[in-house]
Amino acid sequence: MAQFTRIEVATAMKETGMVPLFFHNDIELSKHILKACYDGGARLMEFTARGDFAHEVFGELTKYAIKELPGMIMGVGSVTDAAQASLYMALGANFVVTPVLREDIAIACNRRKVLWSPGCGTLTEIAKAEELGCEIVKLFPGDIYGPQFVKGIKGPQPWTSVMPTGGVSPTEENLKGWFDAGVTCVGMGSQLISKDIIANRDYAKLEQKVKEALAIIKKVRKP
Numbered sequence: 001m002a003q004f005t006r007i008e009v010a011t012a013m014k015e016t017g018m019v020p021l022f023f024h025n026d027i028e029l030s031k032h033i034l035k036a037c038y039d040g041g042a043r044l045m046e047f048t049a050r051g052d053f054a055h056e057v058f059g060e061l062t063k064y065a066i067k068e069l070p071g072m073i074m075g076v077g078s079v080t081d082a083a084q085a086s087l088y089m090a091l092g093a094n095f096v097v098t099p100v101l102r103e104d105i106a107i108a109c110n111r112r113k114v115l116w117s118p119g120c121g122t123l124t125e126i127a128k129a130e131e132l133g134c135e136i137v138k139l140f141p142g143d144i145y146g147p148q149f150v151k152g153i154k155g156p157q158p159w160t161s162v163m164p165t166g167g168v169s170p171t172e173e174n175l176k177g178w179f180d181a182g183v184t185c186v187g188m189g190s191q192l193i194s195k196d197i198i199a200n201r202d203y204a205k206l207e208q209k210v211k212e213a214l215a216i217i218k219k220v221r222k223p
Contacts, residue, residue: 003094006115008073009094013044014161019186020187034072036210040211041210042072045074049076058076062093075097077187079098080099080102081102089108096115098119098138110133115135117135120138121145127157136185137160137163142164142168142187147181148181150178150182151181162182170191170212171216175213179217180220182222192206
C-alpha cells in the first residue's frame with residue numbers, strides 16, 4: 001500500500017524536478033544506488049521493472065526505504081498492464097509509470113488513489129490521459145520529441161504537466177532546454193545512474209551527480 005498520496009507525489013515531482021530511474025536485479029547493489037540518490041537529495045525513485053523477479057527486488061527496496069530513508073517516494077516504471085500495476089501497488093508503489101497510455105492501468109491506480117504517469121506522444125494521447133485523471137504526463141521517448149514539442153503543447157494546454165524521459169542528461173544546456181520549454185520535472189536514467197557507476201560501485205560519484213543535477217535544475221527552472 002502506498003505511503004504517500006498522489007498529491008504528495010505530484011508535489012515532490014514538481015518541487016525536486018527530477019525522478020531518477022534504474023533497474024538492477026541485485027538487491028544489495030540496488031539499496032546502495034537508492035541511498036546514494038537519497039543522500040544526493042533525490043526524493044523519488046522509479047524502479048524500472050524490466051527483469052525477472054523484479055517485484056521481489058522492488059519489495060525489498062520499498063521496505064528499506066520506509067525503514068532507513070524517510071521521505072523517499074518509491075515508484076515503479078515499465079508497467080504494461082493493470083495486473084502488474086496492482087502487484088506493485090500491493091508491494092508499496094507510490095506511483096506507477098507506463099511506456100504507453102492504457103485505460104486499465106488508469107482505473108487500477110485511480111481506484112487506489114495512486115499517481116500514474118503514462119507515456120504519451122501526441123496531444124490527443126495527453127488529453128485522453130488527463131481525462132482519465134493523470135496529473136503528470138510522461139513524454140516518451142523524450143529524445144524523439146524534444147523541448148520544442150513540450151513548448152508547442154503548452155500553448156493550447158498550459159495546464160498540462162509534462163515529465164520527459166529519455167533524452168535527458170544532467171548538463172545545464174540539456175536541463176535548461178527542457179525547463180525553459182515548461183516541463184514540470186524530468187526522468188533521468190542511464191545518463192545519471194550510468195553503467196560505469198554501477199560496474200564500479202561508485203556510489204559517492206552517483207551521490208555527487210545527483211546533487212549537481214538537482215542544483216542545475218534549481219538554477220535553470222522558471223519560478
